[in-house]
Amino acid sequence: MTATIDAPPATPSRLATAPPPQRNRSGALLGVVAWIVGLLFVAPVLWMLLTSFHNENDAATNPPSLFAPLSLEGYANFFGTSTGASPWPPLLNSITASVLSTALVLVLAIPAAYALSIRPVRKWTDVMFFFLSTKMLPVVAGLLPVYLIAQGIGMLDNIWLLVILYTSMNLPIAVWMMRSFLAEVPGEVLEAASLDGCSLPRTLRTIVIPMVLPGIAATSLICFIFSWNELLFARVLTATVAQTAPVFLTSFVTSQGLFLAKVCAAAVVVSLPVLIAGFAAQDKLVQGLSLGAIK
Amino acid sequence: MSTALEPQAKSSTGKAGGNGEAVRQVGDWARRAPLLPALIFLIIVTQLPFVGTLVISFMDWNAYYPDDRGFAGFDNFARVLTDVNTRDSIINTIVLTVSVVLISLVLGLLIALLLDRQFLGRGAVRTMMITPFLVVPVAAALVWKHALYNPEYGLFNGLLTAVFGEGAPQPDWISTWPMSSIVVSLVWQWTPFMMLIILAGLQSKPHDVMEAAKIDGCSNWQTFRYMTFPHLRQYLELGGLLGSIYIVQNFDAVFTITSGGLGTANLPFTIYQTFYNAQDYGRSSAAGVIVVIGTIIIATLALRTVSSLFREEAGR
Numbered sequence: 071m072t073a074t075i076d077a078p079p080a081t082p083s084r085l086a087t088a089p090p091p092q093r094n095r096s097g098a099l100l101g102v103v104a105w106i107v108g109l110l111f112v113a114p115v116l117w118m119l120l121t122s123f124h125n126e127n128d129a130a131t132n133p134p135s136l137f138a139p140l141s142l143e144g145y146a147n148f149f150g151t152s153t154g155a156s157p158w159p160p161l162l163n164s165i166t167a168s169v170l171s172t173a174l175v176l177v178l179a180i181p182a183a184y185a186l187s188i189r190p191v192r193k194w195t196d197v198m199f200f201f202l203s204t205k206m207l208p209v210v211a212g213l214l215p216v217y218l219i220a221q222g223i224g225m226l227d228n229i230w231l232l233v234i235l236y237t238s239m240n241l242p243i244a245v246w247m248m249r250s251f252l253a254e255v256p257g258e259v260l261e262a263a264s265l266d267g268c269s270l271p272r273t274l275r276t277i278v279i280p281m282v283l284p285g286i287a288a289t290s291l292i293c294f295i296f297s298w299n300e301l302l303f304a305r306v307l308t309a310t311v312a313q314t315a316p317v318f319l320t321s322f323v324t325s326q327g328l329f330l331a332k333v334c335a336a337a338v339v340v341s342l343p344v345l346i347a348g349f350a351a352q353d354k355l356v357q358g359l360s361l362g363a364i365k
Numbered sequence: 366m367s368t369a370l371e372p373q374a375k376s377s378t379g380k381a382g383g384n385g386e387a388v389r390q391v392g393d394w395a396r397r398a399p400l401l402p403a404l405i406f407l408i409i410v411t412q413l414p415f416v417g418t419l420v421i422s423f424m425d426w427n428a429y430y431p432d433d434r435g436f437a438g439f440d441n442f443a444r445v446l447t448d449v450n451t452r453d454s455i456i457n458t459i460v461l462t463v464s465v466v467l468i469s470l471v472l473g474l475l476i477a478l479l480l481d482r483q484f485l486g487r488g489a490v491r492t493m494m495i496t497p498f499l500v501v502p503v504a505a506a507l508v509w510k511h512a513l514y515n516p517e518y519g520l521f522n523g524l525l526t527a528v529f530g531e532g533a534p535q536p537d538w539i540s541t542w543p544m545s546s547i548v549v550s551l552v553w554q555w556t557p558f559m560m561l562i563i564l565a566g567l568q569s570k571p572h573d574v575m576e577a578a579k580i581d582g583c584s585n586w587q588t589f590r591y592m593t594f595p596h597l598r599q600y601l602e603l604g605g606l607l608g609s610i611y612i613v614q615n616f617d618a619v620f621t622i623t624s625g626g627l628g629t630a631n632l633p634f635t636i637y638q639t640f641y642n643a644q645d646y647g648r649s650s651a652a653g654v655i656v657v658i659g660t661i662i663i664a665t666l667a668l669r670t671v672s673s674l675f676r677e678e679a680g681r
Contacts, residue, residue: 101484107476108490114553115496117520118508130518133527178406181399191396197404199668204411206664208614210633211653214640215417238410241403299501302616302633306641316503316617323621325511330518333511337504348499349492356561360603364565364674 122334129331144331148339157336160318165343166229167304167314168297171236175244175293176286178237183248188255188278198249201242209239209302220307229312235303240293247292247358251285252278288354291347298344315340415657422650429644441651451652453628454635458613458659460544461631465551466608470601472552473559480560481567491564498557506621509550514538514622543627547618555612559604566600567593599674606667613660632656 120136121129122145128138148157186194216235217226225231255278263273279286304314319340322333348355356364425437445451480491497505513520516537525533539546570593578588616633619625625634632652640649 097482097484100479100482101486104476104479104482104484104490105486107479108493111553111556112493112496114505114508114513114520115500118500118512121512132518132523134520134523178403182403185396185398185400189396191400192393195672197400199672200404201407202668202671203664204407206610206660206667207411207415208633208653208656208660210614210616210636211418211657212411212414213636214421214646214650214653215414217640218417218646219414234410238407241407245403295499299503301503301620302637305620306637316501319501319503319507320621322507322511323624325515330511330515333507337500337508341499341501341504344501345496345499348495352492352495355495356565359558360562360565360607364562364569364600364603 144335164315179244187252236297291351292358477563502617
């Protein structure tokens with residue numbers, strides 16, 4: 071691991087002191103350094119992927135057996151119920167919670183973002199910062215009252231509770247992102263539409279929504295990722311029925327003999343939707359993560 | 366509804382008083398209408414529970430002793446702040462947050478500088494760099510714990526054996542360096558985040574000015590020190606502050622890698638434990654209030670940074 075940390079510091083001084091004549095050579099060298107750093111960062115993921123395709127005996131060797139024959143044993147153990155509970159109900163719960171909360175977020179966030187950009191309310195920046203400030207309130211701080219209320223109304227271990235909580239968790243991010251996308255719609259286009267006698271709902275449907283569709287897609291993917299990853303709420307508020315995939319993964323926290331391939335298979339399966347969503351949203355990822363502050 | 370009112374709202378902004386005032390108010394509400402569902406939803410779901418936490422933090426309330434419920438004044442806060450475990454967890458939270466944020470910022474900056482240049486396979490390296498951030502946090506922590514750190518069959522000790530042979534040192538990484546193990550795994554996940562934000566900053570720097578600096582004979586170091594770095598400052602601040610907000614709240618890695626043991630329990634984990642295992646509602650709420658106060662301090666700074674970026678963009 072020290073290699074990961076030690077490797078890069080050599081670069082800035084090189085970047086800084088390299089005299090112009092050597093530019094090409096040092097440039098190529100820096101490209102190689104970038105490749106090494108990239109490979110170091112992706113290595114644990116590749117190792118996880120490789121181990122998940124080894125059988126349990128080959129997965130747990132020291133030194134590691136890189137070229138052991140590939141096997142689906144890990145995946146078979148993970149999906150099979152012979153060595154524990156089936157992962158399907160938690161996976162389906164995660165899909166339900168993430169997809170429904172993302173849909174709800176969009177329904178609430180798009181009109182709100184409209185009222186903050188195209189036809190802004192007065193003091194709209196204050197409203198924006200109110201949304202953002204709720205995101206900064208630590209989750210743990212509200213956990214207990216949420217638990218007690220859910221207990222009181224019989225919503226514990228109910229996937230709808232997570233849908234509501236994940237919606238509130240992602241709503242500020244979505245409002246900020248959607249506002250930055252809607253603000254990019256040129257005012258002249260809307261003016262021209264209204265001069266041509268286009269009604270507001272029609273303007274929204276035929277002009278605004280198509281223009282911001284990539285933005286809506288990116289916002290959805292980012293909300294999906296955050297809901298899918300969430301552990302603390304799910305861990306405290308669900309038990310057997312509404313358990314999500316990250317909670318299911320916590321059953322692997324303590325070692326259970328030869329189970330490395332199974333753990334890696336579990337990690338791959340649970341991470342796959344996020345990896346797909348993340349690569350799909352790659353260009354807009356930074357905009358979402360910085361709450362729309364960066365284009 | 367807003368369509369019908371829109372012309373009036375527009376025309377009335379100019380004149381004041383009388384009839385115009387009433388019309389403008391109706392217009393204002395028409396403008397606010399799309400905003401209200403989101404706002405009300407958020408206030409109910411995120412603000413009210415916190416009021417509950419505040420109330421409970423002043424109460425004697427342990428679910429194991431339901432009859433002893435009552436007003437406790439500042440007792441919970443006194444107990445939380447004098448309790449060695451809580452004080453340790455406050456220190457752990459600070460150590461964890463500061464080290465992860467600083468190391469990922471520095472690494473993120475260096476890697477962003479590497480990626481802000483043309484070279485073969487730049488897109489591929491960028492994608493590889495993003496990957497750690499896209500592994501589900503619990504899954505990542507499990508992989509680090511079992512597949513990398515494990516003293517018997519983990520990759521690190523496996524590589525030591527492969528390189529140095531049979532007599533290679535085989536440290537038990539997590540028990541020997543529990544906090545560093547968590548920090549390293551989090552740095553691995555958060556460096557891509559910092560890198561993305563800083564890279565966006567690098568790519569938005571004014572190229573004509575950079576070009577002029579080069580023509581005027583500035584060295585690479587001078588351009589970096591006096592032009593790139595000041596331009597990057599607000600991006601570094603943004604990355605650092607957003608990162609702090611997320612890492613102060615980290616639960617997944619601490620819960621998975623050490624289960625809060627070996628002196629690594631941070632505040633979120635301690636609160637979770639006081640509430641989930643000890644069922645001491647009053648004390649866990651008091652700890653929650655303390656986390657919020659800490660977060661508000663960071664958040665105020667973060668909001669200031671975001672708002673400066675935001676106004677700059679709005680002013681463009």
